[in-house]
Amino acid sequence: xxxxxxxxxxxxxxxxxxxxxxxxxxxxxxxxxxxxxxxxxxxxxxxxxxxxxxxxxxxxxxxxxxxxxxxxxxxxx
Numbered sequence: 133x134x135x136x137x138x139x140x141x142x143x144x145x146x147x148x149x150x151x152x153x154x155x156x157x158x159x160x161x162x163x164x165x166x167x168x169x170x171x172x173x174x175x176x177x178x179x180x181x182x183x184x185x186x187x188x189x190x191x192x193x194x195x196x197x198x199x200x201x202x203x204x205x206x207x208x209x
Contacts, residue, residue, distance in 0.1 A: 133198045135164055141178055141202045144171040157182070157190040157200065179203045 133152055137145045145168060152160045157180060165172040180187040181201040182194060194200055 133160070133194045133196055133200065135160060135200050135202060137202045138204065139206065140204045141171065141174050144168065144174045145202075152194075154194060154196045157187060157192050157194050160194060160200070161190070174204055175202065177205055179205075 133154060134149055135152060136149045137147065142148055145164065150164055152163060155163075161175055165175060180190070181203065182192065183198050187200075
């Protein structure tokens with residue numbers, strides 16, 4: 133599965149995207165944050181899209197071939 137980072141999440145991750153095996157979103161995010169304390173701080177404030185649909189439950193299983201977008205809060209009106 134592909135995890136795509138945007139804005140401050142991209143800066144904290146140091147990459148545009150990362151790839152992981154199928155797992156729950158919680159597990160994938162934990163793996164992504166290993167050795168990246170700044171990313172861990174950003175991720176807790178993010179919203180997530182799984183294949184373009186908002187995720188409300190991070191225990192959801194993310195299958196191989198899926199895309200998760202990590203979207204930090206954006207300023208604006």
